[in-house]
Amino acid sequence: MLFGKPATAEKWITEAVENSYYRTRAEDGGFVFLTTVAITERDGIMTLTSAHDSQPQGFAARLMSIPMGLLFKGVARNAILQDLNDIKAAVERV
Structure with a gap:
């Protein structure tokens, strides 16, 4: 939930690229x-990394992004x- 509304997109x-990475895109609320x-x-140790970028589209979204940056x-x-944690639990069950 975000601002009383479901926060899903x-x-x-x-x-x-199989066994390497995947990229996703979502659009919602001007973003x-x-x-x-x-x-x-590396050396038998698996590392999962995740990078996220939120891009406001238009003037209203840019204004909204100022306070949202802190809250979000x-x-x-x-x-x-x-x-x-969900991924870790699933991997450890295997």
């Missing part, structure tokens, strides 16, 4: 949300941590 995969998730292995960081951090 439909994503689609824009690029993927474009870009995400890259990558997995790498905590919401996004919690959502990302939950995603990573």
Whole structure:
């Protein structure tokens, strides 16, 4: 939930390389949300990285992005941590 409304957006995969990374794009409320998730292995250690970019589209979205930047960081951090915990739990079950 964000500002009392469900904080969901439909994503689609824009690029993927098997066993390497994938990129997604979502659009909602005047913003474009870009995400890259990558997995790498070094010395037997697997690392999952995730990068996110929110791009306001238009004047109104730019104005909204000022206070949202401060509020959204905590919401996004919690959502990302939950995603990573879910991924970790699924991998450990295998």
